[in-house]
Amino acid sequence: xxxxxxxxxxxxxxxxxxxxxxxxxxxxxxxxxxxxxxxxxxxxxxxxxxxxxxxxxxxxxxxxxxxxxxxxxxxxxxxxxxxxxxxxxxxxxxxxxxxxxxxxxxxxxxxxxxxxxxxxxxxxxxxxxxxxxxxxxxxxxxxxxxxxxxxxxxxxxxxxxxxxxxxxxxxxxx
Numbered sequence: 001x002x003x004x005x006x007x008x009x010x011x012x013x014x015x016x017x018x019x020x021x022x023x024x025x026x027x028x029x030x031x032x033x034x035x036x037x038x039x040x041x042x043x044x045x046x047x048x049x050x051x052x053x054x055x056x057x058x059x060x061x062x063x064x065x066x067x068x069x070x071x072x073x074x075x076x077x078x079x080x081x082x083x084x085x086x087x088x089x090x091x092x093x094x095x096x097x098x099x100x101x102x103x104x105x106x107x108x109x110x111x112x113x114x115x116x117x118x119x120x121x122x123x124x125x126x127x128x129x130x131x132x133x134x135x136x137x138x139x140x141x142x143x144x145x146x147x148x149x150x151x152x153x154x155x156x157x158x159x160x161x162x163x164x165x166x167x168x169x170x171x172x173x174x
Contacts, residue, residue, distance in 0.1 A: 006038035012160070013064070014040040018054035025053055032061040041160065047071045048092065059083045065158040067116065068092065069101045077109045086158040087111055089140055089150070090118035091132050095125065103150070104141030114154035115147065 014035035042063040046054035089101035156166025
């Protein structure tokens with residue numbers, strides 16, 4: 001599919017759900033290597049249920065973001081430090097009754113954090129960003145200020161559009 005996607009200019013990103021029972025580390029690496037040939041930017045969904053090296057693999061491939069991170073360990077934090085990969089927390093936990101992303105721990109480690117809805121019909125059937133910001137403040141241990149920053153400027157970075165959106169700044173779009 002990748003050659004056709006590139007030829008028809010259908011995508012700028014490649015996304016892989018790197019998780020046990022879905023795409024393994026080897027599968028993910030194979031997809032990312034193939035996508036690199038077509039200049040597709042990686043965005044990886046990882047650590048929703050297990051922490052097993054997917055974050056480090058994403059960083060190795062210069063992923064723009066790693067989304068979910070409900071399960072996180074110190075190796076993941078170390079892998080993200082010094083990288084350009086944005087950690088992204090979602091609200092799937094609310095709908096799946098699983099632990100929430102330790103957003104406060106991520107920020108306390110000196111890392112940025114973005115927030116997203118991960119809107120989809122199965123694990124996150126809400127696109128309400130206000131709900132995400134409130135949930136992050138209550139369940140992920142973020143101050144309201146940090147949650148708003150995570151949903152705006154850092155969210156724009158995770159989508160590759162922070163040069164135009166994400167903050168009220170001269171020359172940016174509201």
